[in-house]
Amino acid sequence: xTIERLKEIVHKVLPDVDVVIGYRQGFDAxxxxxxxxxxxxxxxxxxxxxxxxxxxxxxxxxxxxxKKIAVIVKGCDSRTVNQYLQENLINRxxxxxxxxxxxxxxxxxxxxxxxxxxxxxxxxxxxxxITVTTSQGDKALSLSEVSPDKCRTCQYxxxxxxxxxxxxxxxxxxxxxxxxxxxxxxEKLSLGERxxxxxxxxxxxxxxxxxxxxxxxxxxxxxxxxxxxxPHWMTQRLNGTEKLMYHMIHALxxxxxxxxxEECTRVCPVEIPVAKIKKKINMEMAELFGYKAGVGxxxxxxxxxxxxxxxxxxxxxx
Amino acid sequence: xxxxxxxPKEKLTALLEALSKEQRLFVPCQAGDAxxxxxxxxxxxxxxxxxxxxxxxxxxxxxxxxxxTFTYHKDAEDLKKVSVELKENLDVAPTIIFGARxxxxxxxxxxxxxxxxxxxxxxxxxxxxxxxxxxxxxxxAPSPGCFCTSVGGDPADKDGxxxxxxxxxxxxxxxxxxxxxxxxxxxxxFEEGSSYQEQAQRTHxxxxxxxxKPFQVTEELTQKVLSLFENDSxxxxxANKCISCGACTYLCPTCYCFNxxxxxxxxxxxxxxxxxxxxFYHFTLEASGHNPRALxxxxxxxxxxxxFSYYPQKYDGAIACCGCxxxxxxxxxxxxxxxxxxxxxxxxxDHGE
Amino acid sequence: xxxxxxxELRIVGFLCxxxxxxxxxxxxxxxxxxxTDLRIIRVPCSGRVDPLFVVKSLLNGADGxxxxxxxxNDCHYSEGNFYARxxxxxxxxxxxxxxxxxxxxxxxxVSASEGARWQQVVSDFTKQVHGLGPLxxxxxxxx
Numbered sequence: 001x002t003i004e005r006l007k008e009i010v011h012k013v014l015p016d017v018d019v020v021i022g023y024r025q026g027f028d029a030x031x032x033x034x035x036x037x038x039x040x041x042x043x044x045x046x047x048x049x050x051x052x053x054x055x056x057x058x059x060x061x062x063x064x065x066x067k068k069i070a071v072i073v074k075g076c077d078s079r080t081v082n083q084y085l086q087e088n089l090i091n092r093x094x095x096x097x098x099x100x101x102x103x104x105x106x107x108x109x110x111x112x113x114x115x116x117x118x119x120x121x122x123x124x125x126x127x128x129x130i131t132v133t134t135s136q137g138d139k140a141l142s143l144s145e146v147s148p149d150k151c152r153t154c155q156y157x158x159x160x161x162x163x164x165x166x167x168x169x170x171x172x173x174x175x176x177x178x179x180x181x182x183x184x185x186x187e188k189l190s191l192g193e194r195x196x197x198x199x200x201x202x203x204x205x206x207x208x209x210x211x212x213x214x215x216x217x218x219x220x221x222x223x224x225x226x227x228x229x230x231p232h233w234m235t236q237r238l239n240g241t242e243k244l245m246y247h248m249i250h251a252l253x254x255x256x257x258x259x260x261x262e263e264c265t266r267v268c269p270v271e272i273p274v275a276k277i278k279k280k281i282n283m284e285m286a287e288l289f290g291y292k293a294g295v296g297x298x299x300x301x302x303x304x305x306x307x308x309x310x311x312x313x314x315x316x317x318x
Numbered sequence: 319x320x321x322x323x324x325x326p327k328e329k330l331t332a333l334l335e336a337l338s339k340e341q342r343l344f345v346p347c348q349a350g351d352a353x354x355x356x357x358x359x360x361x362x363x364x365x366x367x368x369x370x371x372x373x374x375x376x377x378x379x380x381x382x383x384x385x386x387t388f389t390y391h392k393d394a395e396d397l398k399k400v401s402v403e404l405k406e407n408l409d410v411a412p413t414i415i416f417g418a419r420x421x422x423x424x425x426x427x428x429x430x431x432x433x434x435x436x437x438x439x440x441x442x443x444x445x446x447x448x449x450x451x452x453x454x455x456x457x458x459a460p461s462p463g464c465f466c467t468s469v470g471g472d473p474a475d476k477d478g479x480x481x482x483x484x485x486x487x488x489x490x491x492x493x494x495x496x497x498x499x500x501x502x503x504x505x506x507x508f509e510e511g512s513s514y515q516e517q518a519q520r521t522h523x524x525x526x527x528x529x530x531k532p533f534q535v536t537e538e539l540t541q542k543v544l545s546l547f548e549n550d551s552x553x554x555x556x557a558n559k560c561i562s563c564g565a566c567t568y569l570c571p572t573c574y575c576f577n578x579x580x581x582x583x584x585x586x587x588x589x590x591x592x593x594x595x596x597x598f599y600h601f602t603l604e605a606s607g608h609n610p611r612a613l614x615x616x617x618x619x620x621x622x623x624x625x626f627s628y629y630p631q632k633y634d635g636a637i638a639c640c641g642c643x644x645x646x647x648x649x650x651x652x653x654x655x656x657x658x659x660x661x662x663x664x665x666x667x668d669h670g671e
Numbered sequence: 672x673x674x675x676x677x678x679e680l681r682i683v684g685f686l687c688x689x690x691x692x693x694x695x696x697x698x699x700x701x702x703x704x705x706x707t708d709l710r711i712i713r714v715p716c717s718g719r720v721d722p723l724f725v726v727k728s729l730l731n732g733a734d735g736x737x738x739x740x741x742x743x744n745d746c747h748y749s750e751g752n753f754y755a756r757x758x759x760x761x762x763x764x765x766x767x768x769x770x771x772x773x774x775x776x777x778x779x780x781v782s783a784s785e786g787a788r789w790q791q792v793v794s795d796f797t798k799q800v801h802g803l804g805p806l807x808x809x810x811x812x813x814x
Contacts, residue, residue, distance in 0.1 A: 034558075109351065204352055206381065210565040214651075221599070236590060267565070269372075271371075303757060313760045315779070316779070
């Protein structure tokens with residue numbers, strides 16, 4: 001069992017670190033929540049499974065400066081660690097990475113949508129199915145039906161970087177060439193349709209900055225130009241222009257850095273597909289520079305470097 | 319005596335249309351996968367079976383509100399002489415909020431104390447508040463994370479509403495609570511409703527049973543939370559997973575803090591009031607560069623402390639939380655304010671105050 | 672400066688101090704005729720141009736944005752324009768995804784001696800933006 005192996009590793013690691021970050025049960029049976037373990041007796045509360053949706057690596061930059069941290073990462077989350085190392089944002093010596101091969105998580109929103117937002121009393125998993133219990137009875141859902149978009153094209157079920165691995169490596173079984181199919185599909189729309197799509201989606205934005213604060217690569221945080229008055233990039237208005245501007249800032253600052261954990265989409269309370277904006281730039285980075293963020297520790301983010309002769313960039317004629 | 323009216327389900331659209339003709343009518347509507355309060359018209363899809371993602375507070379206290387516009391005029395004779403022209407923006411139309419939940423309505427009562435029940439009422443808030451009637455839908459079921467019964471509420475609470483609506487098998491029972499509500503119930507679409515009252519009562523009681531009760535408000539709670547004010551390690555532990563975004567605050571029916579900024583281009587501009595959130599670093603950032611709440615646990619302490627300690631101390635023990643559960647349900651990392659309050663009670667019981 | 676209604680559109684130009692601004696100056700000194708839609712902002716280097724400058728312009732009233740810098744290998748700071756090329760190409764491909772026509776944004780290289788080339792770039796780009804008309808913007812999102 002992965003969870004037994006995981007607890008064993010955490011017990012082994014705990015004496016040498018200040019905190020181990022894992023998952024435990026949240027306020028109901030459907031929600032897991034990040035769990036900061038400092039005492040051996042807390043290890044029993046650890047959970048692992050399709051409910052463990054958060055990208056825990058995002059806590060590292062603020063903590064590894066003066067503390068030693070062990071963190072549990074899924075395959076997708078491990079790209080965050082690699083990217084941090086590429087950009088020199090964490091101290092590797094203060095970081096212990098506990099990898100877990102993952103066969104996919106759920107989207108809490110998709111599960112709740114199928115159930116009309118009722119409180120969940122119990123959740124049990126069995127292979128590729130989960131059974132959810134509410135006061136109205138049981139409902140069985142297939143994992144593929146309620147999986148987040150990132151799992152549907154997952155290329156890295158096994159962490160790319162780890163010090164300990166809890167479980168046997170899993171090989172990717174999704175075709176690599178279809179990762180950006182949704183972007184290509186969206187690009188078939190006319191310019192006007194695309195503008196209208198984003199106008200409608202972003203109109204719901206409440207500028208709560210959950211997408212920014214959950215983003216592992218948004219490292220400016222308290223200094224974000226979306227809030228600062230000096231420089232005065234943006235007003236506090238809530239109109240379409242400012243909402244689009246904010247999301248452009250987020251997307252462009254992540255060019256060649258987005259590790260596709262899709263935390264931004266997951267956390268958005270008003271269900272804006274925030275990650276879909278970044279996915280286009282990620283596709284460009286792959287096509288122009290053959291780069292995927294967070295895949296190799298030694299890679300250089302494409303916006304941090306250049307080539308004198310760019311093979312894929314041509315002069316634009318008027 | 320409260321007025322009772324019954325409306326068969328199939329007449330709901332007709333009622334919404336009738337109400338929307340006479341005033342601005344806001345109804346929870348499907349917007350993408352979210353449910354938002356939107357001004358009703360025939361193109362909208364009302365959604366009453368789950369609470370709106372965002373509370374209706376923005377209808378009375380808009381997230382961005384132009385307080386006034388200003389223009390500088392230079393004197394043609396003496397260019398050093400500049401005059402300022404101000405134009406106040408206080409246009410408000412009569413409004414109905416339809417389908418708020420009892421917790422949403424209660425949120426406005428918490429707003430009222432600092433905004434209207436003072437020596438210097440806020441004219442913008444007060445005018446909108448006076449012009450708005452709230453028609454509340456008693457919760458047909460609890461939602462994930464909600465806990466109204468722990469903070470003195472109830473899924474069929476009448477406090478703060480003008481009309482209470484109860485969803486029955488084949489229709490809705492409307493009960494007026496205020497004069498504003500009685501006027502609304504004079505509409506000819508309503509049938510006599512007194513025979514449905516018992517059925518409604520049974521529904522209310524059944525739902526109340528289902529609401530989770532993570533803690534109980536006691537008289538000492540306010541003191542207990544306050545006694546932890548200097549206890550950084552308690553708050554650090556509660557806040558370690560918090561990512562310090564504003565989702566909890568902006569989705570909260572009772573969070574009422576704001577920011578005021580002047581947005582100027584050339585010689586004219588406007589003074590706007592926008593929601594602000596104590597979870598943001600910038601909220602307390604001072605002009606000197608000093609920030610009294612530079613760390614996230616200090617900010618989370620403020621949010622919990624304000625709701626369960628500072629506000630009740632100021633306003634006769636009233637808790638500034640209506641238990642709607644949105645902050646719990648939509649928190650990116652499932653920080654549960656009710657759990658923090660329960661922990662605070664446990665901690666002070668174990669360690670003394 | 673207000674635009675001449677019906678005749679002009681708003682085009683913002685970010686020009687590097689060392690080459691393109693000089694190129695524009697050369698064109699002016701040589702009295703080459705140019706359209707008047709362009710408002711020039713001088714920057715130290717095309718590498719100074721944050722793609723957000725372009726976005727901010729387009730979302731706040733500009734109908735087109737032109738960025739010009741030294742030719743590759745001629746950057747006053749050796750490599751500023753190489754960085755600019757990557758960033759601006761990324762932006763050029765990204766804008767249409769958000770529903771903004773990529774033809775409203777152009778980046779190119781003009782040296783200080785290329786007055787005639789500058790004239791050509793400005794004329795052609797202005798013509799291109801006029802072909803598209805004013806950029807549709809909705810100032811207030813609906814609730």
